[in-house]
Amino acid sequence: MKFFNYEPIITKEQIKNTSGKKKKGERAQNWTYTLKRIFDFVAEQKMLLFIVLLLVVLSSAFALIGPFIIGRMIDQFIDGSSLSQLSYWLYVLAVVYLLYSLSSYFQNYWMVGIAQQTVFRIRTQLYGHFFKLPLRFFDKRKHGELMSRATNDIETISSTLNSAFIQVVSSILTLTGTVAVMLWLSPLLTLITMLIVPLMFYGMRWITKRTSLLFKQQQAAIGEMNGLIEESITGQHVVKAFSQETEMLRQFDEKNSRIRTVGFWALTYSGFIPKVMNTLNSLSFAIVALAGGIFAYYGHISIGTIIIFTEYARQFTRPLNDLANQFNTVLSALAGAERVFLIMDEKEDEIDGENVELLGNVRFQNVSFQYDTQASSPTLSNVSFEVKSGQSVALIGQTGAGKTTIMQLLTGLYEKTDGKIVFDDMEIEEISKASLRSQMAFVLQDPFLFEMSIKENIRYGKLDATDEEIYEAAKKANAHTFIDKLPDKYDTILSADGSQISQGQKQLLSIARAFVADPKILLLDEATSSIDTVTELHIQEALEKLMEDRTSFIIAHRLNTIRKVDYVIVLNQGKIIEQGKRQDLIESQGVFGQMLNV
């Protein structure tokens, strides 16, 4: 039976850092800053929030009136004075209680609406932001880890917002009201009760220094696990083919253990809060009763007052208790929120530029590009070529020679590191990405399709395409035949694993998508690599028609695919080693000419 073999996660240095002298201002700013940002989202519903606030004031007032009246009644019993007014007061109380229940219900009713609307806005903004980020951002990150930010991290905000605002406000109100009454009843006793407040404060600080750190680590650990799960589950067939199940389980165990250890400490420390508060609560109770007893003995205060006072003393410590707990809960929400805002603060892709209508002329001038990981061998170096509108260009070369990279640079999916890319007579930086890409169709190597109907998938190329345009495009891409054979035909919803159609069929749909888009510049990256050559022949004609009068770039390894291109560019290790009109190159029997002879 393993007990408490949880390694202490945080070191003394880490705790010191959270309140280090130099960083104090910074850290305080950090969590208040995050809190403010959350409230910026909430502020959209100012009016409703104000109503909630009013209701909280009301319900807090009602909460105080009840015991107050009862306290008075008890006094009357003890003094033996007339109880004729009793039934009157009981009716009053009944009404108070009714109003209390109503107001507390509705404050929650509307608060939930506000909280969830806020969460909804944050979530959708985060999602939208993903697509504004440059592709580089995604290259090194796991999908699951990013997903965690939109789910697990936002969940912490959701559960906190539902109740934290109300709790905090009502606690503050109750506290103020209670203290006011206590002061009115007996300033001296009030002072004695307050003695424990510094103790509470100190206790809280000790605890929250640790929990704030732990909450952040917990969210990070969950994100890590999410990343692993998503990757292994989507790659399940490869895991099985290589019998890597036990290895996956081992990796999972690591992440899982981390969650357990961090979570254990976070929960444990969080659990101290009500204990500390409770104890100090009882302590104050005892002290007040004792002090009160002494005063009563010396005739300073009536017994009834003491009894009422102790009741208020308890009412005093309860909101403090609640505030402490809420503060801790808010810290856990902030841990999640920080992770969300980190993504939202990531720099967006450049979006400025003019909207231009492209004619289709493209020029590369000494363009170079490299990923930072492969610094010594740039993916592209000093590439220069010129393509006139309507020309079709084949990009030939070994794998990894830089062909896809050229296409990615053309669409601005990646930024070149050197040189100029010119469309007509404007440099790529001057043109808005939206304008550029809406006039291009990029048929990617990986024909990604969505879990939508085939019709909608094809429509992705042109959102306002009519059904007829879609059928036309499918026919041209030679996809219509197989679609027609499916039981739901064009309305067939493609499943996530894509098991209904083959890889080649996916490529056909991907090509249909390009047909529908009717672009100025067409980019075909291995668009037919998984298609059998007979089918390819059928599409060939359509593709050639598509390429007519349209600037096209094609990457293909099957030389047959590029039989009718105007221009050929041969790449090797990121450099152009040969380029020219197809006919010329064949005749000169250079690299390209030799390839054809094989």
Added chain:
Amino acid sequence: MKTIFQFIRRYKWPAAIAFFLMLLELASDLIQPLFMARMINEGLLEENLHNVAFWGGCLFALALFSFISGVLNSFFSAHVAHSFGFDLRKALYSKIQSLTMATYLTFPTSGLITRLTSDVTQTMNIVFMMLRIAMKAPLMTIGSLIMAFVINAKLALILCVSFPFLLIFLVWMVSVGIKLFAQVQQRLDFVNRQLQEGLQAVRLIKAYMRGQYEESRFLSVAENLKFDTIKATRVMEIALPVLQFVMNISLLIVIWVGADAIRDNDILAGDLAAIINYAFRMTASFSIFSFIIIAYARAKASAERIEEILNVEEGLEEVQKNKAPVLENFSIRFDNVSFRYPTTEQYTLQNLSFSIESGEKIAIMGATGSGKSTILQLVEHFYEPNSGEIFINDQNIKDIPLQQLRKSISYVPQQSLLFSGTIVDNLRWGQNDASLAQIIDATKKAQIHHSIESFDEQYETTIGQRGINLSGGQKQRLAIARALLKPASLLILDDSTSALDVATEQKLWEALDQEAITMLVVTQKIQTAQTADRILLIDEGRLHGFGTHEQLMATNDLYAKIVASQQEVLA
């Protein structure tokens, strides 16, 4: 909830201790008002300071006692809750790993992800609550009630007259809540799915500038989650105001009756004060009740979802490493095999029969969608054929231990899927303990060694999810190297050279020609097919031809058509 309880049972001792500690805490909280009453009655009213101090001291001691048991309870409860969560996640993930591909396809991956994260968290919460505060509410209520009875039975009775109704009300709330929260979790599934899809397709989405469109598609999914969460929470929040109101009215009645009793000297003022006090505590503990109700409903909904997976009994396969050696030979015979994927109606393969000798190199060709990849997946025993039999080395594939079969097959899928990690990590999937020399041998054959050497960190280079910063051809070659590293008797290449240029591909085949193992190569290229011993031609899931290149050229019109389509047309 049965399965879930099994998981908690493992920690029954720490749980019991935590529970016991909570009882101690509770007891001290309950005794407080008693001491207080004594303080009033025996101290203040009797003007006996001694007693006041004595009872005051007792209260203080009680407070410390409560503190210590509370802190210890915190440790134990956290331990139980998180160990429980850990075990649950592990069991879920192991279960998922042991599903056959067929079963696995019936569960959307986003649903699995939500279960492993959100659903487990919800169940963990209730476990934690149970040990920390959940019991407080009923115990506090009952305890206060008992104390009240001790003081004055008649008044106490009034307090609890409404309880049966409240109980029924709560039970009803829970059953409603379970349904509502199950719906919320399902919406979370959809959110996860949309997220996953969006992230996978980010290149496409950016290339077509569909960012805003995607955001609007996401809106409806997120909005559904919002509405259902609001609905569930609003309904559940009816509980507390109702409970409190009923309790408060009961209290008013108590005061009414109590006032009379004081007048008739049936009861002391201090006693009434104490009863009122206990009534307040009961009302306070009701807020915990409503808390628990909501958490319980959420947990139950999540627990049922989790059990859906955990209780899967069929459609599982062995995951443990099998000690049986790699099959020495690999001959394949399909006997009238028909198959369709579980998620579709159409048959992908129909009445397929053929026989392959061990050591043969077979090219599989056919039109797009004719069923070529499916044949390979059946050989890997990812699925069971709907009819017909498959024999490996004359043994029915069903009789061969799954792990041994998979150990003997090296598979390069059509879509080269690589995992986050270094290049060497990925390659080692072929053989966990391969030496660097063996690895380099494989990468050389796969024609990728030089490319790797040109990277900054060479074999230690980290590649992103799905091998993101490599070119298509590099990914394919890595996947091939991974497969070559595996000491198998069957090599499957599912059109895995589509991104390779002619020169590289030729060198690859030359290297592979040296291997003596059986090979199944799905290809589109006649050149590749020509190097094979025989060619299996599939058309719409049926066998169209099976023979050497020369034989097919002579007898098979479809084959001739394919060859013709690949003649160089150099106008």
